[in-house]
Amino acid sequence: MAAIRLFAEKGAAQLNVSDLAQEAGVARGTIYNNVENIDQLFQQVASQLSKEMHQRVNDSFAGLEDPAARLATGIRLFIRRAHEEPHWGAFLSRFALSDASLREMVYSQATADVLKGLSTGRYRFPQSHLASAISLIASATLGAMLLVREGIKTWRDAGSETAELVLCALGITVDEARRLASADLPPLPALD
Incomplete structure:
Protein backbone atom coordinates (compact mmCIF):
# COMPACT_ATOMS: atom_id res chain seq x y z
CA MET A 1 0.00 0.00 0.00
CA ALA A 2 2.89 2.38 0.75
CA ALA A 3 4.32 1.91 -2.72
CA ILE A 4 0.94 2.54 -4.39
CA LEU A 41 9.00 -2.30 -8.02
CA PHE A 42 6.68 -0.17 -10.15
CA GLN A 43 6.23 -3.03 -12.64
CA GLN A 44 5.55 -5.49 -9.82
CA VAL A 45 2.96 -3.19 -8.26
CA ALA A 46 1.26 -2.49 -11.60
CA SER A 47 1.19 -6.16 -12.58
CA GLN A 48 -0.16 -7.24 -9.20
CA LEU A 49 -2.87 -4.54 -9.21
CA SER A 50 -3.89 -5.53 -12.72
CA LYS A 51 -4.21 -9.25 -11.95
CA GLU A 52 -5.99 -8.60 -8.68
CA MET A 53 -8.61 -6.18 -10.06
CA HIS A 54 -9.21 -8.28 -13.16
CA GLN A 55 -9.91 -11.34 -10.99
CA ARG A 56 -12.13 -9.44 -8.56
CA VAL A 57 -14.24 -7.93 -11.35
CA ASN A 58 -14.54 -11.32 -13.07
CA ASP A 59 -15.66 -12.89 -9.79
CA SER A 60 -18.33 -10.20 -9.39
CA PHE A 61 -19.81 -11.18 -12.78
CA ALA A 62 -21.02 -14.58 -11.53
CA GLY A 63 -24.31 -15.27 -13.32
CA LEU A 64 -24.16 -12.03 -15.32
CA GLU A 65 -24.19 -12.93 -19.02
CA ASP A 66 -25.46 -9.78 -20.78
CA PRO A 67 -22.39 -7.93 -22.12
CA ALA A 68 -24.06 -4.54 -21.57
CA ALA A 69 -24.86 -5.36 -17.94
CA ARG A 70 -21.31 -6.65 -17.44
CA LEU A 71 -19.82 -3.49 -18.94
CA ALA A 72 -22.01 -1.20 -16.81
CA THR A 73 -21.13 -3.21 -13.71
CA GLY A 74 -17.40 -3.19 -14.47
CA ILE A 75 -17.32 0.56 -15.01
CA ARG A 76 -19.17 1.18 -11.77
CA LEU A 77 -16.94 -1.23 -9.79
CA PHE A 78 -13.80 0.61 -10.91
CA ILE A 79 -15.32 3.95 -9.94
CA ARG A 80 -16.56 2.68 -6.58
CA ARG A 81 -13.15 1.23 -5.76
CA ALA A 82 -11.49 4.55 -6.59
CA HIS A 83 -13.75 6.11 -3.95
CA GLU A 84 -13.18 3.37 -1.37
CA GLU A 85 -9.41 3.20 -1.94
CA PRO A 86 -8.26 6.68 -2.95
CA HIS A 87 -4.59 5.72 -3.33
CA TRP A 88 -5.57 2.90 -5.69
CA GLY A 89 -7.69 5.34 -7.69
CA ALA A 90 -4.91 7.94 -7.81
CA PHE A 91 -2.37 5.32 -8.92
CA LEU A 92 -4.68 4.06 -11.65
CA SER A 93 -5.60 7.56 -12.80
CA ARG A 94 -1.95 8.50 -13.10
CA PHE A 95 -0.63 5.38 -14.83
CA ALA A 96 -3.47 3.34 -16.38
CA LEU A 97 -3.06 4.62 -19.90
CA SER A 98 0.74 4.70 -19.89
CA ASP A 99 1.60 1.28 -18.41
CA ALA A 100 0.98 -1.94 -20.36
CA SER A 101 -0.05 -4.01 -17.30
CA LEU A 102 -2.56 -1.41 -16.21
CA ARG A 103 -3.91 -0.89 -19.74
CA GLU A 104 -4.49 -4.63 -19.89
CA MET A 105 -6.52 -4.44 -16.67
CA VAL A 106 -8.70 -1.65 -18.05
CA TYR A 107 -8.99 -2.98 -21.61
CA SER A 108 -9.15 -6.79 -21.42
CA GLN A 109 -12.56 -7.50 -19.89
CA ALA A 110 -14.17 -4.53 -21.62
CA THR A 111 -12.85 -5.76 -24.97
CA ALA A 112 -14.28 -9.25 -24.43
CA ASP A 113 -17.67 -7.86 -23.45
CA VAL A 114 -17.75 -5.36 -26.32
CA LEU A 115 -16.83 -8.08 -28.84
CA LYS A 116 -19.57 -10.32 -27.45
CA GLY A 117 -22.03 -7.43 -27.62
CA LEU A 118 -21.08 -6.77 -31.23
CA SER A 119 -21.34 -10.40 -32.27
CA THR A 120 -24.79 -10.76 -30.70
CA GLY A 121 -26.07 -7.45 -32.09
CA ARG A 122 -26.34 -5.95 -28.62
CA TYR A 123 -24.14 -3.03 -29.64
CA ARG A 124 -24.54 -1.05 -32.83
CA PHE A 125 -21.31 0.34 -34.16
CA PRO A 126 -18.91 -0.84 -36.86
CA GLN A 127 -16.31 -3.35 -35.65
CA SER A 128 -13.68 -1.12 -37.26
CA HIS A 129 -14.42 1.29 -34.38
CA LEU A 130 -13.51 -1.28 -31.71
CA ALA A 131 -10.24 0.36 -30.60
CA SER A 132 -11.98 3.72 -30.30
CA ALA A 133 -14.85 2.17 -28.35
CA ILE A 134 -12.44 0.57 -25.86
CA SER A 135 -10.54 3.84 -25.55
CA LEU A 136 -13.84 5.63 -24.90
CA ILE A 137 -14.73 3.16 -22.13
CA ALA A 138 -11.31 3.43 -20.48
CA SER A 139 -11.14 7.22 -20.74
CA ALA A 140 -14.68 7.74 -19.49
CA THR A 141 -14.08 5.43 -16.52
CA LEU A 142 -10.81 7.13 -15.59
CA GLY A 143 -12.45 10.55 -16.00
CA ALA A 144 -15.29 9.54 -13.69
CA MET A 145 -12.76 8.29 -11.16
CA LEU A 146 -11.19 11.75 -11.23
CA LEU A 147 -14.59 13.39 -10.67
CA VAL A 148 -15.01 11.22 -7.57
CA ARG A 149 -11.48 11.81 -6.30
CA GLU A 150 -11.92 15.58 -6.71
CA GLY A 151 -15.27 15.53 -4.89
CA ILE A 152 -17.21 16.77 -7.93
CA LYS A 153 -19.49 13.71 -8.08
CA THR A 154 -20.35 10.87 -5.74
CA TRP A 155 -19.14 7.45 -6.87
CA ARG A 156 -22.76 6.37 -7.36
CA ASP A 157 -23.62 9.31 -9.62
CA ALA A 158 -20.34 9.24 -11.54
CA GLY A 159 -20.57 5.49 -11.99
CA SER A 160 -24.18 5.39 -13.13
CA GLU A 161 -23.88 8.42 -15.40
CA THR A 162 -20.68 7.16 -17.02
CA ALA A 163 -22.03 3.64 -17.55
CA GLU A 164 -25.23 5.08 -19.05
CA LEU A 165 -23.37 7.39 -21.42
CA VAL A 166 -20.99 4.64 -22.55
CA LEU A 167 -23.82 2.20 -23.19
CA CYS A 168 -25.68 4.82 -25.22
CA ALA A 169 -22.54 5.46 -27.25
CA LEU A 170 -22.36 1.74 -28.03
CA GLY A 171 -25.95 1.68 -29.26
CA ILE A 172 -28.07 0.78 -26.23
CA THR A 173 -31.29 2.79 -25.92
CA VAL A 174 -31.34 5.55 -23.31
CA ASP A 175 -33.99 3.87 -21.15
CA GLU A 176 -32.23 0.53 -21.14
CA ALA A 177 -28.82 2.12 -20.58
CA ARG A 178 -30.23 4.01 -17.58
CA ARG A 179 -31.78 0.82 -16.17
CA LEU A 180 -28.53 -1.16 -16.55
CA ALA A 181 -26.43 1.68 -15.14
CA SER A 182 -28.56 1.96 -12.02
CA ALA A 183 -29.06 -1.74 -11.26
CA ASP A 184 -27.92 -3.03 -7.89
CA LEU A 185 -24.15 -3.22 -7.87
CA PRO A 186 -22.67 -6.52 -6.68
CA PRO A 187 -19.88 -6.48 -4.15
CA LEU A 188 -16.31 -6.51 -5.39
CA PRO A 189 -15.17 -9.83 -3.92
CA ALA A 190 -11.90 -10.00 -2.05
CA LEU A 191 -9.32 -12.42 -3.34
CA ASP A 192 -8.89 -15.65 -1.45
Missing part, protein backbone atom coordinates in the same frame (compact mmCIF):
# COMPACT_ATOMS: atom_id res chain seq x y z
CA ARG A 5 0.44 5.77 -2.47
CA LEU A 6 3.97 7.02 -3.10
CA PHE A 7 3.90 6.18 -6.81
CA ALA A 8 0.54 7.94 -7.11
CA GLU A 9 1.80 11.04 -5.31
CA LYS A 10 5.35 11.32 -6.65
CA GLY A 11 5.42 9.30 -9.85
CA ALA A 12 7.82 6.51 -10.70
CA ALA A 13 10.73 8.77 -11.63
CA GLN A 14 10.55 10.85 -8.42
CA LEU A 15 10.30 8.01 -5.91
CA ASN A 16 13.46 6.86 -4.13
CA VAL A 17 14.36 4.09 -1.72
CA SER A 18 14.53 6.46 1.25
CA ASP A 19 10.95 7.63 0.66
CA LEU A 20 9.74 4.06 0.36
CA ALA A 21 11.59 2.87 3.47
CA GLN A 22 10.29 5.80 5.52
CA GLU A 23 6.69 5.23 4.40
CA ALA A 24 6.89 1.48 5.03
CA GLY A 25 8.58 1.99 8.40
CA VAL A 26 11.58 -0.18 7.53
CA ALA A 27 15.30 0.37 7.04
CA ARG A 28 16.62 1.23 3.58
CA GLY A 29 18.59 -2.02 3.63
CA THR A 30 15.35 -3.96 3.87
CA ILE A 31 14.13 -2.28 0.70
CA TYR A 32 17.45 -2.93 -1.09
CA ASN A 33 17.29 -6.60 -0.06
CA ASN A 34 13.81 -7.03 -1.50
CA VAL A 35 13.64 -4.67 -4.47
CA GLU A 36 16.16 -4.59 -7.31
CA ASN A 37 15.22 -1.03 -8.30
CA ILE A 38 12.29 1.37 -8.27
CA ASP A 39 11.34 0.61 -11.88
CA GLN A 40 11.12 -3.09 -11.07
